[in-house]
Amino acid sequence: MPPGILSGMTKPMDEEWCVLASLLPNEWEELARETGAMRRARGEVTSPEVLLRLLLLHVATGLSLKQAVARARVQGLASLTDVALLKRLRSSEGWLRELSRRMFESSRFLSANWPLISGRRLRAVDATTVEEPGATGTSWRVHYSIGLPDLRCDFYELTNVKGGETYKRFPVKKGDIVLGDRGYCHREGVADVLDADGDVIVRLNSTSFPLLRPKGDAPFDMLRHLRTLVDCRPKEWRVAFEAKKKLYKGRLCAVRKSIVAAEAAKKKILQRSAKKKEHQPRAETLELAEYIFVLTTLDTDISLGVVLELYRARWQIELCFKRLKSLLALGHLPKRSDESARAWIQGKLLTVLLIEALVDKARLFSPWGYDLSTA
Secondary structure, three states, X not given: OOOOHHHHOOOHHHHHHHHHXXXXXXXXXXXXXXXXXXXXXXXXXXXXXXXXXXXXXXXXXXXXXXXXXXXXXHXXXXXXOHHHHHHHHHHOHHHHHHHHHHHHHOOOOOOOOOOOOOOOOEEEEEEEEEEOOOOOOOEEEEEEEEEEOOOOEEEEEEEOOOOOOOHHHOOOOOOOEEXXXXXXXXXXXXXXXXXXOOEEEEEOOOOOOOOEOOOOOOEOOHHHHHOOOOOOOOEEEEEEEEEOOEEEEEEEEEEEOOHHHHHHHHHHHHHHHHHOOOOOOOHHHHHHOOEEEEEEOOOOOXXXXXXXHHHHHHHHOHHHHHHHHHHHOEOOOXXXXXXXXXXXXXXXXXXXXXXXXHHHHHOOOOOOOOOHHHO
């Protein structure tokens, strides 16, 4: 190799970082200073770039704090202690949140007509299990709430793996609209949200959440009503449900699936039944798979279209949540303080958005492997 040729070469890690950095929002380095993550360069952390690479070593890869600082030392990135990295993570919560928010705004997940209701806070809730690697093999379940569309983690709770999904875990403020999947469709939990002057939009689980007619005097025949749906025109019906020895009001909002989507849903039910070696699904269960039906407790001044659009918005970022849950399940969750745990979750969110941006960008990658505009 001719003398001096190494000086013109870039380490693979640096090349990869150039591609990754090109996906970050404009002025991402200035944001580190504005949010207090990088007030001044101290010790080995000499720049926002070094700080973010350190944080992603820990958050995105699932390495423990000790493993992350060891890897950073070997790579020549920085030399610091695990305690110092934890302090850096705590102080970076605002920065990671702002980076996530800006990336989300420019992503395919945020629709231009995202419905916002004046004075109401939108929150998506979910949960996942974290299997910590190592000799202990500790398992946790992280229950978290994320504001939409700003992606702010406003609440989290750690339980053992037996801690179930329920709205009852989340503190609710007056006016909150809480979006959830079928795992949160429990009468007691929905009643708790209503008692706190909030509302829900939740994918209905027809077997575990029996509906009543508006006056509560008889069961609501859901399938009979769903059969009246024509083409792609949605409909809604007033319903009620009983919880805590009280009667609560709601609306069932539904739309018929396309033929392709309905057949795919039925196939999934049959495959799941066969895998579990259960009895053949009931005909009613397969017929219900032809529809999307959502329970909301919002007043009728919020139109049917807005309710379904809000649910669609939650569903639209379901891929983001699925990716987030797979990443949350990877790594050592900081448990010493709320601040560090929230920062860890915000870092995972940022990782999800970087992955999605990288996937989109990869479709148009050039033969040389990067965009010349970032070179």
